[in-house]
């Protein structure tokens with residue numbers, strides 16, 4: 214994969230590693246050494262010990278996929294507003310994919326921040342926030358997007374290439390992703406929280422569609438009716454709205 218730093222947005226620091234364990238870990242290392250300014254991006258074509266959500270791994274081989282981490286200093290956010298950051302990043306990732314795939318109602322964000330096409334995952338986000346008292350001090354925004362990989366061991370994953378039948382040049386895709394991220398980040402920094410929430414609900418997987426969930430080991434029917442500023446999911450179950458955190462509910 215060739216990524217040309219000069220094509221990247223606003224000229225921020227861009228670190229390209231042919232291979233590494235985890236771009237999030239590398240970005241954390243730069244932060245620890247006071248060598249990361251806002252927007253600093255670490256990308257790799259080959260990630261061998263990538264960190265995923267819930268302790269899962271996220272690896273990338275042979276330059277097939279986009280695997281990068283961006284450092285931000287969202288000190289304007291309270292510790293309790295971490296979901297707002299996750300929502301803005303998820304929207305940026307959706308903007309990025311929508312520009313490539315065109316208008317596609319199947320392209321959705323699955324709560325809280327996975328990118329899906331139909332029932333297939335196209336990408337994921339892992340944000341590592343450091344707090345300073347009541348505020349966020351810095352964030353490492355890690356993003357993994359399936360681009361040119363066409364073989365997956367599971368039917369629940371896909372990629373841009375698998376969907377469109379063509380191969381992509383990763384450099385321009387990375388540059389475009391950084392633009393999308395910066396746009397949504399600036400929107401968040403400008404306090405446009407209502408607009409971000411409306412945009413998120415518009416593309417939220419199964420929003421206001423009755424379907425099955427698993428709650429505490431039980432199958433229940435309900436529909437998502439909202440998402441709180443703290444990221445909890447509001448689900449109408451039998452006419453009563455209940456709020457769920459990440460570990461408390463899952464789509465069936």
Ligand SMILES: O=C(O)CCCC[C@@H]1SC[C@@H]2NC(=O)N[C@@H]21
Pocket residue numbers: 234235236237238262263264265266267269271280281282327336337338339354355356357
């Ligand atoms: O599990 C998920 O859905 C989120 C995966 C996020 C993976 C990305 S790849 C780039 C960055 N570096 C990491 O180690 N993890 C994130």
